[in-house]
Amino acid sequence: MQPRRRLTLKQLSALSLAPLLPLGLGAALASTIHALPRRALVVGNSRYASAPLPNPANDAGAIAGVLQQTGFAVDLQLDAGKAALENAIRGFAASLGTQPAVGLFYFAGHGLQISWRNYLVPVDAALNRAEDVPQQAVDITRLLEGLTRAKNPMNIIILDACRDNPFNVELRTGKGLSQMDAPLGTLLAYATAPGNTASDGAGANGLYTENLLREMRTPNARIEDVFKRVRLAVRRASNGRQIPWESTSLEDDFYFIPPPELKKLSQEERDARFAEELGAWQKVQATVAGAGEGQ
Known part of the structure; x- marks a missing residue:
C-alpha cells in the first residue's frame, strides 16, 4: 500500500477555490446581455x-x-x-x-x-x-x-x-x-x-x-x-x-x-476578461494536479 500523501496549504486553498472558478469562467464565456x-x-x-x-x-x-x-x-x-x-x-x-x-x-x-x-x-x-x-x-x-x-x-x-x-x-x-x-x-x-x-x-x-x-x-x-x-x-x-x-x-x-x-464592452475587453479567467483556471488545474504527485 502506498503511503497517503498530505496536501500543502497552497494546494488545499486551490482545491477550495476550484469549484468557484468555473462559474467565473462561464460568466466570461457568455457575454453579458448588454455586450450583445x-x-x-x-x-x-x-x-x-x-x-x-x-x-x-x-x-x-x-x-x-x-x-x-x-x-x-x-x-x-x-x-x-x-x-x-x-x-x-x-x-x-x-x-x-x-x-x-x-x-x-x-x-x-x-x-x-x-x-x-x-x-x-x-x-x-x-x-x-x-x-x-x-x-x-x-x-x-x-x-x-x-x-x-x-x-x-x-x-x-x-x-x-x-x-x-x-x-x-x-x-x-x-x-x-x-x-x-x-x-x-x-x-x-x-x-x-x-x-x-x-x-x-x-x-x-x-x-x-x-x-x-x-x-x-x-x-x-x-x-x-x-x-x-x-x-x-x-x-x-x-x-x-x-x-x-x-x-x-x-x-x-x-x-x-x-x-x-453596464456599458457595452468592446471585443478586446471581452477577450481580455476571458484570457484572465482562463489563465487563473489553468493555474488552479496545475496546482490541483500537483496534489496527486509527491511534494
Whole structure:
C-alpha cells in the first residue's frame, strides 16, 4: 500500500477555490446581455384595402428610430403583404441564430384570433371566412418557433395589434388577441389585455405606442419598469378601458438605455476578461494536479 500523501496549504486553498472558478469562467464565456448585438424587426401595417389604419406606419417608424438610437440594427417593414412579412420574419430569426444577440420584434396593425391562435394580418389579406385566416394571415406561433430555434438569449416581442376585428363578421373571432405564454428568455407585450381591444389613438401615434416611445427613452429603466409605466399611463388615459399586459420569462435585466456601469464592452475587453479567467483556471488545474504527485 502506498503511503497517503498530505496536501500543502497552497494546494488545499486551490482545491477550495476550484469549484468557484468555473462559474467565473462561464460568466466570461457568455457575454453579458448588454455586450450583445441588438437586432430588431419592426412592422407597421396601415394600408389595408378594406380597413385602413392611420397610425401603425407612424408607430413603426417612430419605434424604429428609438431602437436605432439605443443600439439596435433595425429592419423596418411598412405596409407588408404576406410574402414580405413571412420573409422578414424568417430572415430575422435566421440572423439571431448566427450569433448570440438581443432580438426585438414589434408589430403595429390588425391582429386577430381564431380558435385561440393569434394572427398578424398583412395588408393584402382578403378575409371573408374563418378558413381564410390561416392561409392569408401570419400565425404568431411561427415567429415564436423561429426565435426558439435561434436559441438567442433574449427576445422582446411587442404587439400593438389588438384592434377590433374589422373584417367580415362571419369570421366570428374573439376580441383582440388570445393569451400566449412567453418562451424561455422572452418578454411578450400586448397593447392591451388578452381578449380586449386597443385604441388606434387620435394623434400621430396609437395610445400604447405613444407612451411606449416615451418610456423607452428613459435612461437606466429596466424593461419591466418600462412596461409598468406604460400600463399605468395607458390605463389612466383610457379611463381603464385599455390595460396593457405582458407575459415574461426573462432571467436577465435589460435596459434600452443601460446605466453607465453596464456599458457595452468592446471585443478586446471581452477577450481580455476571458484570457484572465482562463489563465487563473489553468493555474488552479496545475496546482490541483500537483496534489496527486509527491511534494
